[in-house]
Amino acid sequence: MDNTLSKERYNFFDLVEVVKILRSENGCPWDKEQTHESMKSNLIEETYEVIDAIDKRDPYLLKEELGDLLLQVVFHSQIEAERSNFSIDDVIDSLVKKLIYRHPHVFGDVRLKNSDEVLKRWEDLKLKSKNNASEEGIFSDFTTALPALILAYKAQRKAKNVGFDWKEADGILEKIKEEVDEFKGVMNSNDRDKMLDEVGDILFSVVNLARFFGIHPEDALRLSTLKFIKRFVLMEKIIKEDNLKISDLSIEKLDLYWEKAKKLETR
Template structure:
């Protein structure tokens, strides 16, 4: 492993390169906080993919891309004296010290749940009027639901036992079925949302990350379906000309390889 001195030298090298690119590269000179935003979101998703694939080489590369974006934002901020990379680092350091009184103060905690609860209480003391203020509006709905539930649980608004949450899931499914029978489209959508919300909540109780779980299922389905396509092609068949029963034969075979 490299020493702390070598770590700092590597970071300093990146800062020097960023300074030079901002001064000399036509593309880098043109960028703004707004123009980089969608690229940062894309890089974050690419990092997420690499993590789910357990591709550590790609994780390293994607972390580098994100680090570049952080340095880039800080460089742009420094040009108007709004903030620089030192302000960014000191800001998060100050926050971590303040939000961890069980490490840097005299507060005692039993477990990670108490750490989360203290974190949310401290945020309210810092001036936030709602524990939900920290949930970004632009988060994908599934991730947002998960964060909302974590936030309110942090201040004690939560179920006591997993079976209670699962009972709620079943209750919401029953209500969805009732609205489907009535044929009320607006109510069906509302109840379907309630089912998803309750399932995401249950995932938290059984220690499952719903976003990761769904994405792994997405990947599994893609792999199985592409296996089906390739197998059919080898047989000289087109999926559009096959019956569902014929396709199911290949689908069952795909489960051997992609579980």
């Protein structure tokens, strides 16, 4: 490793070695103190920064953010290597074996027609690879530590892959209407638990509608939120140009400015 710091170009093995040194006795005090638990927020932040780079369609930023995310994988693996549980090589070995096993239509003789068949086959193979999977069911190893929209989407997709799904979109739309009506029935009750439950049912049904049409709800909501922010910023600019303060305007006036911003966006 003596020549690592003077190389013109580094590779994956250099990264692993650098992290090992940072965690060593003579390494960085901060890096040595970190645990799986203390690094959880970093892992989440780096993941979302990768998503942000993708949304910005910036390949140079994406390269940087993927590197930061990769560091998280190597770092967590190094913690376990120090405990003699597994190394980054074991992580890669397990991953490659899993990819080959779950893609028999690529690395074997299985023939699949489309992506839906691939996903169903994937779930079948996941079940077979787990001990007593047939007794435990499809949610036996399901990760619930996910953002709610992604959690709902993945749960519905798992159910779909074993045949539990809506036959047509009209049924989902009727379900959404039903859930909205149920919320209307409790919204004046001051019972926040009931309202929480009914709002959750509405959102879950909307996720079902998006998923049915191959739309990821996280992407759809992110797009709409970014559109809202962009339009709001434009509205603020128009108000400022009119020498007004947004906090002094009534909601009726704000609605008029909102429509102005909307029209400018469509030009």
